[in-house]
Amino acid sequence: MKDVIDALEAKREEARLGGGQDRIEKQHAKGKLTARERITMLLDEGSFEETDMFVEHRSHDFGMEKQRIPGDGVVTGFGTVNGRLVYVFSKDFTVFGGSLSKAQSEKIVKVQKAAVKNGAPVVGIFDAGGARIQEGVDSLAGYADIFMENVLSSGVIPQISVIMGPCAGGDVYSPAMTDFIFMVKDTSYMYVTGPDVVKTVTNEEVTHESLGGASVHAKKSGVADGAFENDIEALVQMRRLIDYLPLSNLESPPTRPSFDDPERVEPSLDTLIPDNPNTPYDMKELVEKTVDEGDFFEISPDFGANILCGFGRMEGSTVGIVANQPMTLAGVLDIDSSRKASRFVRFCDCFNIPIVTFVDVPGFMPGTKQEYGGLIKHGAKLLFAYAEATVPKVTVITRKAYGGAYDVMSSKHLRGDMNYAWPTAEIAVMGAKGAVEIIFRKDLGDEKKIAEHTKMYEDNFANPYVAARKGYIDDIIMPHSTRRRVCKALRTLRNKSLENPWKKHDNIPL
Numbered sequence: 001m002k003d004v005i006d007a008l009e010a011k012r013e014e015a016r017l018g019g020g021q022d023r024i025e026k027q028h029a030k031g032k033l034t035a036r037e038r039i040t041m042l043l044d045e046g047s048f049e050e051t052d053m054f055v056e057h058r059s060h061d062f063g064m065e066k067q068r069i070p071g072d073g074v075v076t077g078f079g080t081v082n083g084r085l086v087y088v089f090s091k092d093f094t095v096f097g098g099s100l101s102k103a104q105s106e107k108i109v110k111v112q113k114a115a116v117k118n119g120a121p122v123v124g125i126f127d128a129g130g131a132r133i134q135e136g137v138d139s140l141a142g143y144a145d146i147f148m149e150n151v152l153s154s155g156v157i158p159q160i161s162v163i164m165g166p167c168a169g170g171d172v173y174s175p176a177m178t179d180f181i182f183m184v185k186d187t188s189y190m191y192v193t194g195p196d197v198v199k200t201v202t203n204e205e206v207t208h209e210s211l212g213g214a215s216v217h218a219k220k221s222g223v224a225d226g227a228f229e230n231d232i233e234a235l236v237q238m239r240r241l242i243d244y245l246p247l248s249n250l251e252s253p254p255t256r257p258s259f260d261d262p263e264r265v266e267p268s269l270d271t272l273i274p275d276n277p278n279t280p281y282d283m284k285e286l287v288e289k290t291v292d293e294g295d296f297f298e299i300s301p302d303f304g305a306n307i308l309c310g311f312g313r314m315e316g317s318t319v320g321i322v323a324n325q326p327m328t329l330a331g332v333l334d335i336d337s338s339r340k341a342s343r344f345v346r347f348c349d350c351f352n353i354p355i356v357t358f359v360d361v362p363g364f365m366p367g368t369k370q371e372y373g374g375l376i377k378h379g380a381k382l383l384f385a386y387a388e389a390t391v392p393k394v395t396v397i398t399r400k401a402y403g404g405a406y407d408v409m410s411s412k413h414l415r416g417d418m419n420y421a422w423p424t425a426e427i428a429v430m431g432a433k434g435a436v437e438i439i440f441r442k443d444l445g446d447e448k449k450i451a452e453h454t455k456m457y458e459d460n461f462a463n464p465y466v467a468a469r470k471g472y473i474d475d476i477i478m479p480h481s482t483r484r485r486v487c488k489a490l491r492t493l494r495n496k497s498l499e500n501p502w503k504k505h506d507n508i509p510l
């Protein structure tokens, strides 16, 4: 009996070594943790249960039958994050560069299916060289099997991808279909085709970093939702993110004890809005002064920074925050910010997370770059996302809510449940200058008259009272009582029940 137990332990030990000590040391030398170290960091201590540790590939081509390594380049299983169930797979770069064999894909699909069946998120950790070249079409089949599960799981369980090394070719599309992608600065990169192919096809000289590093995807392409300094920081932040999320679409948002008084007033907010309507202020200050304990997990902070998206808590329960940011491009809606926020709104709606929207938006960004890039369709995404969302929606207009952007930003007309405005709000078809130049075109050039018209427009139209008189906003609230009013609104909406008409699925303007 002792012999068989010792034999099992020896086999486990062999599997835990993956591609061997030398390759583990190479991994460490690059500043990266190993697949197992990453899982240990992500999950609660001692909670990891590994599955399929002894799975090997079944390839006989290119001498592969002589190189079988238990586990076959991915570590899979489940554990807990702060006591809540999470499934995980972590690519092991020390085994055939983490490349995907058919057997490896079967391990990943098993985890994906178990996660849906048991209603828990999947975290995928990527560090791999794409398709296992030696396996040819079997590898492609394996990828497609994973993609299929990604799609079926979408909107059912949260799916999170963390890129911690190479992520190339077939490996990029599974993360792309998950809810969030995070990267590690300097050691991770994502692209469909690498620098050599790029050089051959387009004659561009690029490095891994300039083609697909975190500096590209977290800032320019928006493919990644954030970037962290190193593996440890990324995994600690993933634990923080998971704490905000329901485990599946059948759950309500998680709650945890809050020591922040829902009645707390913030007198400093009464002076947040500058006297000059063109002077920016930091919307993040309002967000942090509203949510519990100022704790805000921001999504995509460096992409489309003219809109803030992220998770916070109100009275201990998760909310999604969307807020125009006047500090960047005056908070205008453009292609990037519309894409970013619409995806975030849809995530919240999938997972029953109420949405709190803070509005200070001068309109949509003008210009050929935006129009040629399809601003019409991208802006419509955000409009569509807010309109179809049935979760509780609470809106606070702090300053500008002009034109079409007023409609888009969770307005009453898109089934906003509670729509508030600060007394500083300017809810109007456009700003005073633009309106006067159209209505009083004949007086252009007469500075005195234009100044009078502008003053008249500001006094009569650039305020919250016109909209309030028509019931388009529910109340004009004191800035200092924003937290109290939003908490109260969310409390009344806890049992909100609203359904859209039956359909196979909608046809959001992609």
Ligand code: HXC
Pocket: 095, 096, 097, 098, 099, 128, 129, 130, 131, 132, 133, 134, 140, 143, 166, 168, 169, 170, 171, 173, 194
């Ligand atoms: C098999 C692979 C592999 C692969 C790496 N290895 N990629 N084995 N299939 N795709 C092995 C290497 O042979 C090496 O084995 C070990 O992993 C480490 O690789 P290195 O090259 O030494 O590491 P590094 O210098 O850090 O370079 C990492 C890399 C490079 C940039 C990812 O390995 C690379 O370019 N790999 C190929 C990438 C690629 O073209 N993938 C296929 C994409 S096509 P030893 O034994 O020496 O340790 C694709 C289509 C799918 O994915 C589409 C589905 C939709």
